[in-house]
Amino acid sequence: MGRILLKTAVFTAASVAASLIMCFMANMFLGGITFGWWCMAALCPFVIASAVGFHIFTQNERLATANADLERARAVLAEALERQREYARLDHMTGLLNRESFYREIEHRRRKSDHGSILLIDADEFKSINDTYGHEAGDLALRAIADAIARNVRNKDVVGRVGGEEFAVMLSAADYVDAGTVAERIRADVFALPFEPAPTRRLTVSIGGAELSAASATDEAMRIADRNLYAAKRQGRNRVVLATIADTAA
Helix, strand or coil: CHHHHHHHHHHHHHHHHHHHHHHHHHHHHCCCCCCCHHHHHHHHHHHHHHHHHHHHHHHHHHHHHHHHHHHHHHHHHHHHHHHHHHHHHECCCCCCECHHHHHHHHHHHHCCCCCEEEEEEEECCHHHHHHHHCHHHHHHHHHHHHHHHHHCCCCCCEEEECCCCEEEEEEECCCHHHHHHHHHHHHHHHHCCCCCCCCCCCCCEEEEEEEECCCCCHHHHHHHHHHHHHHHHHCCCCCEEEECHHHHHC
């Protein structure tokens, strides 16, 4: 309010001054008649300018406040939409990418670089964990495995939960040897995890992988990784099986 009153006072004073100057010059032109001219010259603009100026500056202030409120609301809405988009991309239990977002991100990355490796990671005997210790314990095990996977990959790698107890990783610019090293690190980390519902029980994962190349399609690499995952299961679980596409073709 103080700012509005100050602007109104300045506007009124300027109006009165302009009116006095104009009336003075007019009187001089007409022969210097001074019969009350200064009183009317000051009073009329004072009354009119005060009312008009106060109204104008009040409306301007309200408009500025409304615009500021609108900008704040727009910023809050943009932040909420961004959170919603991010929420829609994630698996709500583990915080990793969900299946759809994982595959979209792979295709996006492959447009930039065709070189890398795929790992498919499956929790061993997960049904027995749910059946024996309950679904809350199963959820706890999945979150622990997800955390173990996430801390053993790089920021530029892509990690997602692609099934009930199955996870997938795309290791950017990682060859066959690099993929094997990361996979074994993940396997060992999961095996070392404490499982609070049953301290004597070990969590284990089986991991299958395949190397990506410019000549290989993503679906083909995923199929090979899936075959290697089931080979790891058949060989006794808690192990890593990797193969290149060339290996499987031979």
